Amino acid sequence: MDFEIHDRTPETKAGIAGGEAQEVYDAMMRTFEEFKSENDHRLKAIEQRKGDVLNDEKLARIDASLNQHQQQLDAISLKGARPALEGRRAAQDASAREHKSAFDDYVRSGEAAGLRALETKAMSIASNPDGGYLVPVELETEISQRLANISPIRSLASVRTISSSVYKKPFMTTGPATGWVGETDPRTQTASAVLDALSFPAMELYAMPAATATLLEDSSVNLDQWLAGEVDQVFAEQEGIAFVSGDGVNKPKGFLAATTVANASWAWGSIGYIATGVAGAFPASNPSDVLVDLIYALRAGYRQNATFVMNRKTQSTVRKFKDSTGNYLWQPPAAATGKSSLIGFPLADTEDMPDVAANSLSIAFGDFRRGYLIVDRAGVRVIRDPFTAKPYILFYTTKRVGGGVQDFDAIKLLKFAVS
Template sequence: MDRIDDGLETKAGAGTDIAALFAEFSTAFEEFKRTNDQRLGEIEKRGTADGLLEGKLDRLNAVLDGQKAALDRAKAERARPAIEGKGQIADGEYKEAFSAYVKRGEEKALSIGVPADGGYVVPAEVETEITRLMTHISPIRAIAGVRQVSGSVYKRPITVTGPQTGWVAETASRPTTTSQTLAELSYPTAELYAMPAATTAFLDDAAVDVGQWIADEVNAAFAAQETTAFVNGNGTNKPNGFLNAAKVAESGWEWGKLGYLATGVDGALPSSNGADVLIDLVYALKAGYRQNASWVMNRKTQGALRKLKDGEGNYLWQPATAADGNATLMGFPLVEAEDMPNMDEDSFSVAFGDFRRGYLIVDRQGVSVLRDPFSAKPYVLFYTTKRVGGGIADFDAIKLLKFGES
């Protein structure tokens, strides 16, 4: 139990009681606001704030982060259904055969699930559950566009510029219009793997739901790896992250690059009117994208932006209004992705955009499992793989904030 001077705490005893966790989070944020108001008042009067007050604010920030993480875990746990529950009889024969393969290594009746690169394909319900659980854990997957494909590469034509149009009189001649410009975006899939281990005694337990066990074991590992790639991946044996795209100042934006605005200060927001650059970033995005836009940043950057107020003294950062919602910044949902860089010199620590249109995740159908009882005796290893790709889908749908002079 982590306790701070003002009595606020992250309560492990709250368990998965979402209402209690949400109430604690709301209480902590109210105390955060009171403390930050004191800090700002001291800065206004004396030019600096008391160190004890700054320390208390940092601890409150940590409490908010811890309670938010606990709330997220509780929501994911509540959303998890049983896979092989009573009444699910579709494809039952294959599920039974797959369970026998996982538990005892029996391979009969599984030939229909053998992919070209070895292993056995998990039942459809297990694949769906793995993807669903990953969506709860992977912040980028939760907001990006997702497409399932059967091949190893997905190619998508896109219109960069449309045909020339105009108004003419009824009997006037029609000038020849300029042809539209098309480009092709390619999304190769790469292999993502996890290797959970189990004892023979565990697998022999008749009560073990092997499909749920595999889904639980691999989803966190898959989600962590793919989130890193969706943000920073270089496209070599992994997806292309959106921060790996070419970048250009918004004033010189062109297709194929992500536009950015600079804060004007290395590694920080401006000391006065720091919120102005965030407002500018919001309106750098076209209205058609802005209505479905989200902020993406890591925990430390979010902690810094929690302290900002608008000209009327209202906090720009607001907690979720319901337990299953997202915090907001300037009214737009805020998504926490720890793979985003910290605020540093020339870092691109904040992204804002319509990620559903701006970033595409490609899932190849099929999750395969290869049973290995030999490499780590007395444990049985399960080499579990799926193929995932990703990359920018619309370079105009995402904007970045650069913490630098230009």
């Protein structure tokens, strides 16, 4: 992924990004108007039972162009959201500056004495080459912010930083007995609440960027920016897969890996789904009705902050749907920095969601901030390895992250199945 090595003023960068984003957004809106016109022509031909292969091919090309514009907007937004590390250094205290200087020496030349002394002083368990060395807090914050901007589920879910290897969240399986009484009526003793706990272990995620000696010796290269730029995309891709479909073995457990049941039979510990009634497809008649059913499968308290989650291929299908008055249910962003919407709810592009197929769970809808929890163990560690891939120098970079469903009532799924 591209990133800036040399400093720029935020105003200049924002101005360029803003103008570029507006141009892409304007092009996207023109393309959407063309898409609507071509799809209306397709629907009319279907009504007249006149298939048009050329029309279908043209519509597919326009749809691909819409997806490309959205990807460009996402990339521009990500680039603009990356904070400048240099601008925050003036606020660092003396110990942070000392750590930063020692870390630069370690990355550039392998000199670890300064880091070892600092981490031994802090009684860190990672104060040796085998365990790696903690990156400066500023760099750790930079990596976390980039991940939040890149990873769709991380940007929607609740995120908690922990200092232990496991986070346990208690919840009530049965609440205390309650009731209404008159002012002078006797109060009977209430039953005690029954508590249980969900566990969210933090698993190790790693990346291993490589650098040349020339790059590391170049004093004009911002090593913080270089390292963050090398690991952010790799971490985000692996996290994204795990948060959606991870099996929980040495990785977070994704919400699609939870037990799923028909929503009419929903119980705590499982996620409810609505079936489309057709294996591997939307219904041929009134296909958007199942999306409305999915929306109202979610309780009102969750619905007000809910988001649709699906990949772009699935979006290409729902983009053709209209309501009873002829309005398209999918709408492009209202502004260059906004998000697309579906039936008035935000839509998150998540390429790790499965394509539509028989029995697939290709669309999720819910309040992910209440429904899914991500736990980050504090500390990103780096081991410098100049031996394994000579003449390149490898930087084995690790962070610990976990995740899982924390409220099974806050997420609903659309299953492309008969029942």
